[in-house]
Amino acid sequence: MTEHEIFEHDVLVIGAGGAGLRAAIEASATGLRVGLVCKSMLGKAHTVMAEGGVAAALANVDDRDNWRVHFSDTMRGGQYINNWRMAEIHAKEAPERVRELEAWGAVFDRTKDGKILQRNFGGHKYPRLAHVGDRTGLEMIRTLQDHGIHQGIDVHMEVTVVLLLKDGNRVSGAVAYDRERGRFRVFHSKAVVLATGGIGRAFEITSNSWEYTGDGHSLAYHAGADLIDMEFIQFHPTGMVWPPSVRGILVTEGVRGEGGILQNSEGKRFMFEDIPDNYKDQTAAGPEEGWRYVLGDKEANRPPELLTRDHVARCIVREIKEGRGSPHGGVFLDIAWIKEKMKNAKDHIKKKLPSMYHQFKQLADIDITKEPMEVGPTTHYVMGGVRVDGDTQMSTVPGLFACGESGAGINGANRLGGNSLSDLLVLGKRAGEYAAKYASENGETSINNEEVEAAKLEALAPFDRQCDCSDGTYQIQYALQKSMQSQVGIVRKGDEMEKALEDIADLKQKAATVGVIGNREYNPGWHTALDLKSLLTVSEAVALSAIERKESRGAQFREDYQDKSEEWAKYNNVVRRGPDGSMQIERIPIPEMPQELQDIIKEMG
Amino acid sequence: MAETNFKIWRGDADGGDFQEYSTEVTEGMVVLDAVHQIQAESANDLACRWNCKAGKCGSCSAEVNGVPKLMCMTRLNDLPLDQGVNIQPMKTFPVIKDLTCDVSWNYRVKKRIKPFKPRKPDNEDGTWNINQDDIDRVQEFRKCIECFLCQDVCHVLREHQLHEEFIGPRALVYTAALEMHPLDTEDRLEDLKKADGIGYCNITKCCTHVCPEEITITDNAIIPLKERVVDRFYDPLVRLFNKLFGS
Ligand SMILES: Cc1cc2nc3c(=O)[nH]c(=O)nc-3n(C[C@H](O)[C@H](O)[C@H](O)COP(=O)(O)OP(=O)(O)OC[C@H]3O[C@@H](n4cnc5c(N)ncnc54)[C@H](O)[C@@H]3O)c2cc1C
Ligand code: SF4
Ligand code: SF4
Ligand code: FES
Numbered sequence: 001m002t003e004h005e006i007f008e009h010d011v012l013v014i015g016a017g018g019a020g021l022r023a024a025i026e027a028s029a030t031g032l033r034v035g036l037v038c039k040s041m042l043g044k045a046h047t048v049m050a051e052g053g054v055a056a057a058l059a060n061v062d063d064r065d066n067w068r069v070h071f072s073d074t075m076r077g078g079q080y081i082n083n084w085r086m087a088e089i090h091a092k093e094a095p096e097r098v099r100e101l102e103a104w105g106a107v108f109d110r111t112k113d114g115k116i117l118q119r120n121f122g123g124h125k126y127p128r129l130a131h132v133g134d135r136t137g138l139e140m141i142r143t144l145q146d147h148g149i150h151q152g153i154d155v156h157m158e159v160t161v162v163l164l165l166k167d168g169n170r171v172s173g174a175v176a177y178d179r180e181r182g183r184f185r186v187f188h189s190k191a192v193v194l195a196t197g198g199i200g201r202a203f204e205i206t207s208n209s210w211e212y213t214g215d216g217h218s219l220a221y222h223a224g225a226d227l228i229d230m231e232f233i234q235f236h237p238t239g240m241v242w243p244p245s246v247r248g249i250l251v252t253e254g255v256r257g258e259g260g261i262l263q264n265s266e267g268k269r270f271m272f273e274d275i276p277d278n279y280k281d282q283t284a285a286g287p288e289e290g291w292r293y294v295l296g297d298k299e300a301n302r303p304p305e306l307l308t309r310d311h312v313a314r315c316i317v318r319e320i321k322e323g324r325g326s327p328h329g330g331v332f333l334d335i336a337w338i339k340e341k342m343k344n345a346k347d348h349i350k351k352k353l354p355s356m357y358h359q360f361k362q363l364a365d366i367d368i369t370k371e372p373m374e375v376g377p378t379t380h381y382v383m384g385g386v387r388v389d390g391d392t393q394m395s396t397v398p399g400l401f402a403c404g405e406s407g408a409g410i411n412g413a414n415r416l417g418g419n420s421l422s423d424l425l426v427l428g429k430r431a432g433e434y435a436a437k438y439a440s441e442n443g444e445t446s447i448n449n450e451e452v453e454a455a456k457l458e459a460l461a462p463f464d465r466q467c468d469c470s471d472g473t474y475q476i477q478y479a480l481q482k483s484m485q486s487q488v489g490i491v492r493k494g495d496e497m498e499k500a501l502e503d504i505a506d507l508k509q510k511a512a513t514v515g516v517i518g519n520r521e522y523n524p525g526w527h528t529a530l531d532l533k534s535l536l537t538v539s540e541a542v543a544l545s546a547i548e549r550k551e552s553r554g555a556q557f558r559e560d561y562q563d564k565s566e567e568w569a570k571y572n573n574v575v576r577r578g579p580d581g582s583m584q585i586e587r588i589p590i591p592e593m594p595q596e597l598q599d600i601i602k603e604m605g
Numbered sequence: 606m607a608e609t610n611f612k613i614w615r616g617d618a619d620g621g622d623f624q625e626y627s628t629e630v631t632e633g634m635v636v637l638d639a640v641h642q643i644q645a646e647s648a649n650d651l652a653c654r655w656n657c658k659a660g661k662c663g664s665c666s667a668e669v670n671g672v673p674k675l676m677c678m679t680r681l682n683d684l685p686l687d688q689g690v691n692i693q694p695m696k697t698f699p700v701i702k703d704l705t706c707d708v709s710w711n712y713r714v715k716k717r718i719k720p721f722k723p724r725k726p727d728n729e730d731g732t733w734n735i736n737q738d739d740i741d742r743v744q745e746f747r748k749c750i751e752c753f754l755c756q757d758v759c760h761v762l763r764e765h766q767l768h769e770e771f772i773g774p775r776a777l778v779y780t781a782a783l784e785m786h787p788l789d790t791e792d793r794l795e796d797l798k799k800a801d802g803i804g805y806c807n808i809t810k811c812c813t814h815v816c817p818e819e820i821t822i823t824d825n826a827i828i829p830l831k832e833r834v835v836d837r838f839y840d841p842l843v844r845l846f847n848k849l850f851g852s
Binding site: 040041042043044045046048049099102103104105107109110113114115116132133135138139142146147149150157180209210211242243244245246249250355358359362363364467469470472473474475478516517518519521522523524525526528 | 647655712726740747
């Protein structure tokens with residue numbers, strides 16, 4: 001029997017991005033013992049990469065903004081299948097959560113009168129994103145990290161959770177291994193918060209890191225929790241496309257917020273040609289009005305480049321498919337053109353978009369103050385995730401909470417840029433608060449040792465199998481990524497997705513027999529083999545949900561069902577593990593929105 | 606481009622050696638791509654850290670041909686490939702395995718530094734008014750991605766191993782960001798002088814040269830902190846003079 005060490009916490013938080021850190025800070029403020037686990041080192045989670053900003057109706061730049069406008073923008077962006085309660089709470093509480101960061105040491109860019117500066121972003125009616133150049137996520141995670149380390153939280157860095165433990169219906173802890181030494185840790189707790197981020201690694205072209213294998217989604221699923229909205233994957237319109245090694249790396253929407261325009265190979269600003277009806281009266285009539293909007297003219301409407309991501313991504317795909325793409329299979333994104341309008345354009349771009357400047361200069365030999373970038377869609381964010389209660393963030397499993405990208409509901413069919421960083425703060429705080437409450441109101445749990453031993457055996461099994469390095473765990477991952485990218489990507493068709501499900505079934509068998517070389521010390525081959533289980537689980541959930549939703553809405557575009565259906569406006573898809581262990585899907589009706597919120601949506605048009 | 610030879614250090618705390626690998630290098634590749642390719646083709650258990658692949662997370666630090674670098678931002682076509690590429694872990698920290706090392710010391714050092722302590726809010730809604738001009742410097746320091754390359758290159762830590770006496774350039778940048786934060790009211794000068802050992806820095810500027818975020822570590826962070834320490838502790842004459850003649 002392999003040994004393990006046991007750690008006792010009242011609340012265990014899995015994931016140390018913005019959501020997990022915020023949850024841990026909140027839970028530890030109640031005096032409970034809080035453990036925080038993460039796969040990477042502290043401060044390296046995905047949140048660090050976020051660029052553009054955090055959305056909150058502070059109304060520092062445009063005093064017409066308030067939570068009601070933010071709420072209605074979020075619902076419109078999500079095509080009204082969002083969890084309206086979460087969207088309401090998010091819009092109301094985001095300003096307070098952002099201001100709180102300042103009290104913890106964050107240093108946001110300023111307005112002339114010394115307040116937090118806000119910038120334009122897609123789908124937001126007014127300039128709403130508090131930011132620090134184009135490294136907002138770094139500022140946020142560092143602030144939370146530097147504050148968090150003084151709150152008495154026990155941090156377990158480079159530790160990966162592989163199983164949630166249960167005591168009856170209730171969650172009671174987790175089994176994990178440390179990446180450095182490969183030793184097992186068992187966490188015993190009264191409540192667990194999942195904040196494990198997204199699933200982008202299931203696709204070939206992605207802005208996401210190795211961590212994004214959907215572990216939290218999969219852990220929750222295997223523990224019996226519901227997943228919701230899994231068909232909705234956000235393909236960000238602007239990822240790098242050249243050179244091949246940087247394909248998928250994000251180019252922040254902030255570029256367009258600062259005036260960047262999209263052009264095809266004929267030099268045409270194609271976004272003006274396809275403006276959805278429900279955004280017509282919010283979109284600029286021509287380039288001149290669009291530029292005035294960028295400059296802050298309150299009378300002007302936003303340029304079409306700032307339409308929602310799902311729509312912009314599809315327009316780009318259309319241009320490429322119809323032969324008007326750039327040399328390396330993207331389109332052009334040009335910020336350099338603003339020099340026609342501004343004297344100090346070069347310095348302005350460098351000041352506002354320093355890391356974009358750096359990234360293109362160093363990785364693609366392109367000076368964005370002089371020439372356009374080539375960009376194309378990249379898998380970026382998952383709207384779907386663990387189904388939770390709108391007020392408490394508790395999942396359908398008692399004691400199990402979820403927040404951040406691994407939680408779901410707030411974004412509906414499409415997330416607005418900037419709403420993730422704010423959702424991490426607002427819902428992360430709530431998850432921590434209610435997990436602590438749950439832990440203090442409910443008694444001890446016990447741990448099932450058989451489950452622990454079985455999990456350890458399963459984790460170690462790959463060492464006992466034959467391994468061929470060049471046809472092993474990495475190749476299974478690549479095959480899955482290819483299948484998902486080409487068959488469950490931006491443009492979907494029922495039969496192709498059925499084929500993807502078959503691929504997933506095949507790859508599951510392969511993954512169950514894959515071997516690894518080496519020993520348990522810091523062995524990425526082994527880690528990747530264990531991550532496959534999560535990747536395959538979430539991929540299946542995505543494909544299954546996408547097949548079920550026979551319409552196009554938000555991020556889901558189906559070639560075989562190109563229109564939005566009124567019927568589907570009433571439902572969310574839920575996926576859960578059936579009694580026989582197979583994945584089951586159910587349509588659940590969206591609860592009716594209170595009159596007060598309906599009125600807001602009507603009023604905002 | 607073509608097949609290129611790589612020498613990658615493989616081993617753990619008990620020792621190790623360079624091993625040779627060869628892989629195909631194509632246009633635009635960075636060192637981290639080559640490491641990943643080798644990992645997937647022939648060395649599944651080759652350990653290295655990374656997250657963002659875009660110079661934003663500070664995970665992939667290593668020494669490439671002897672120079673501390675982010676592997677994800679080091680283009681292969683900037684290196685003399687005909688001579689092969691040498692990759693090894695940072696030297697200043699204990700190795701865990703292959704290209705990963707134990708940087709936990711940096712986290713312990715940071716925890717020791719007195720945290721941010723803001724003055725009372727300026728406004729009733731709990732907010733402050735801050736001028737952009739007053740935070741430009743602090744924002745420069747806050748660009749730090751904690752890659753610890755500056756710690757790796759600093760001779761006080763690298764050659765003299767004075768980890769107990771000296772907190773190193775990264776932690777000094779962190780302290781400077783706090784000390785120069787317009788809202789902060791904490792006093793860290795005594796710590797800087799004693800526990801943090803700022804006096805050990807002899808301004809060689811090696812840290813500034815390796816910083817991938819181009820933070821002017823020495824001139825903008827360390828020297829001003831040194832001046833503050835000197836003003837407080839070493840110059841009673843100046844202090845007396847100022848007191849008498851009120852400059
Ligand atoms: C390049 C880029 C730019 C972005 N820009 C913006 C932006 O400008 N505005 C915005 O609002 N959003 C942006 N986003 C989206 C946003 O950054 C993410 O959605 C958000 O940071 C997710 O935060 P999180 O706390 O949920 O998870 P993360 O920050 O990803 O953290 C996940 C944590 O879970 C841990 N973890 C995962 N699995 C396990 C496991 N099995 N065991 C233990 N720990 C585990 C990880 O180690 C990590 O610590 C951007 C995303 C990317 C990729
Ligand atoms: S300037 Fe000081 S801190 Fe920087 S490398 Fe030299 S001695 Fe070290
Ligand atoms: S100061 Fe620069 S070199 Fe040092 S850790 Fe920060 S980013 Fe890295
Ligand atoms: S992988 Fe993030 S800095 Fe290199």
